[in-house]
Amino acid sequence: MPRIKRATPSDTQQEAAEKVSDSVSTVDLGNGSDVVYMPGFLSADDSWKYLDYLDQHIPWIRPTIRVFGRSCLQPRDTCYVADAGLQELVYSGYRPRAYSWDDYPPLKEILEAVHKALPGSKFNSLLLNRYKGGDDYVGWHADDEKLYGSAPTIASVSFGGEREFLLKRRPAKTSKEKRPEDEPASKRAKATSPGDRQSFLLKHGSLLVMRGHTQRDWLHSVPKRAKLDGVRINLTFRLVI
Numbered sequence: 001m002p003r004i005k006r007a008t009p010s011d012t013q014q015e016a017a018e019k020v021s022d023s024v025s026t027v028d029l030g031n032g033s034d035v036v037y038m039p040g041f042l043s044a045d046d047s048w049k050y051l052d053y054l055d056q057h058i059p060w061i062r063p064t065i066r067v068f069g070r071s072c073l074q075p076r077d078t079c080y081v082a083d084a085g086l087q088e089l090v091y092s093g094y095r096p097r098a099y100s101w102d103d104y105p106p107l108k109e110i111l112e113a114v115h116k117a118l119p120g121s122k123f124n125s126l127l128l129n130r131y132k133g134g135d136d137y138v139g140w141h142a143d144d145e146k147l148y149g150s151a152p153t154i155a156s157v158s159f160g161g162e163r164e165f166l167l168k169r170r171p172a173k174t175s176k177e178k179r180p181e182d183e184p185a186s187k188r189a190k191a192t193s194p195g196d197r198q199s200f201l202l203k204h205g206s207l208l209v210m211r212g213h214t215q216r217d218w219l220h221s222v223p224k225r226a227k228l229d230g231v232r233i234n235l236t237f238r239l240v241i
């Protein structure tokens with residue numbers, strides 16, 4: 001009796017599956033901004049190894065930051081790695097110590113892979129975030145610190161639990177001259193439209209890139225997620241100019 005052959009996907013099915021996981025999508029945000037998403041940037045195996053390594057070896061801290069004039073514990077762990085001699089990063093009144101790439105060789109490997117995926121890019125600093133569970137988050141913000149220049153490209157690599165990454169358009173600067181009281185209600189009602197929000201489910205091993213004027217015109221966040229989905233580590237590569 002012939003042995004029953006286990007069903008395996010045909011070559012074309014296999015190729016199609018690979019194409020889906022390797023697919024690159026670009027979302028045009030308008031006014032010279034876009035977001036590129038590559039779900040299959042790193043293999044799942046490599047990504048689990050990186051997650052383990054980073055979880056154990058990075059000197060994570062949960063700093064006290066200032067938000068709207070009040071001190072609070074940052075709702076996630078963090079660490080900062082940068083080339084020597086760069087202008088120091090300060091955000092929310094917090095000045096992270098800059099660690100050296102040389103102390104974390106896997107970070108150099110990931111940086112190299114990012115540079116390869118984004119020809120012409122040259123990042124020199126990295127902000128790391130660790131979300132221990134669904135209660136950890138990052139609120140609405142833009143990475144618009146002066147040291148990144150006026151139109152920074154920011155490359156974000158994610159490991160572990162999938163989390164929603166949201167973008168919303170910054171409200172247009174309103175002034176009496178720009179938006180007079182007698183403006184028709186039909187026009188005012190257009191303040192938010194479906195194109196004013198975008199969301200991405202950031203997968204294990206994915207790369208998301210914000211380009212153009214995304215930091216000037218949009219805010220982004222990773223909200224809390226009720227169902228606990230384990231640790232997530234995110235790396236955002238930046239160029240200090």
Ligand SMILES: O=C(O)CCC(=O)C(=O)O
Binds near residue numbers: 234
């Ligand atoms: O965790 C993320 O995906 C985003 C992190 C972020 O926005 C940041 O570090 O500025």
Ligand SMILES: [Fe+2]
Binds near residue numbers: 141142
């Ligand atoms: Fe950010």
